């Protein structure tokens with residue numbers, strides 16, 4: 001019961017976000033960084049809602065700590081993956097998520113029935129770059145790992161609707177006095193002990209048999 005209520009609440013919240021998503025970019029994101037003497041890593045995580053879809057992003061970018069084009073690279077990636085859409089909703093992800101493929105990239109992008117999964121792997125950590133070149137380069141493609149998942153609100157709402165609908169159905173079909181516990185047929189005046197509608201033996205049967 002508690003699970004059904006929670007599910008109903010989440011379903012309602014999803015519906016509200018869904019309606020809002022055509023005029024607003026609701027966006028929760030968090031950026032943090034970690035720094036070692038040689039490496040700088042930016043961690044980025046976000047949950048967004050826009051244009052009938054939820055957008056989840058998680059990604060790490062690792063640079064040499066003295067990498068000069070850090071701001072440029074992150075803004076390019078973020079632009080390509082939805083960060084700037086809050087400024088001009090609704091966005092067209094099919095158009096906007098296209099970004100030029102880097103030479104050290106092993107990414108893939110797949111879609112199934114409106115659900116989109118984008119995996120980004122760009123394997124040049126400073127360590128990798130140094131190993132590859134034999135020295136610490138001043139300029140290189142940064143190491144990057146990330147995931148972008150896009151799910152239509154409709155799917156999430158439908159998923160949260162399952163439990164409430166099952167609970168409602170169960171309540172609607174609850175056994176009631178004078179009614180067949182199986183099909184709900186009115187058994188008033190019935191003494192046969194068997195429901196004439198569906199053939200289910202009713203609770204009165206035992207008493208009648210004695």
Ligand SMILES: [Zn+2]
Pocket residue numbers: 180181182183184185195196197198199200
């Ligand atoms: Zn029946």
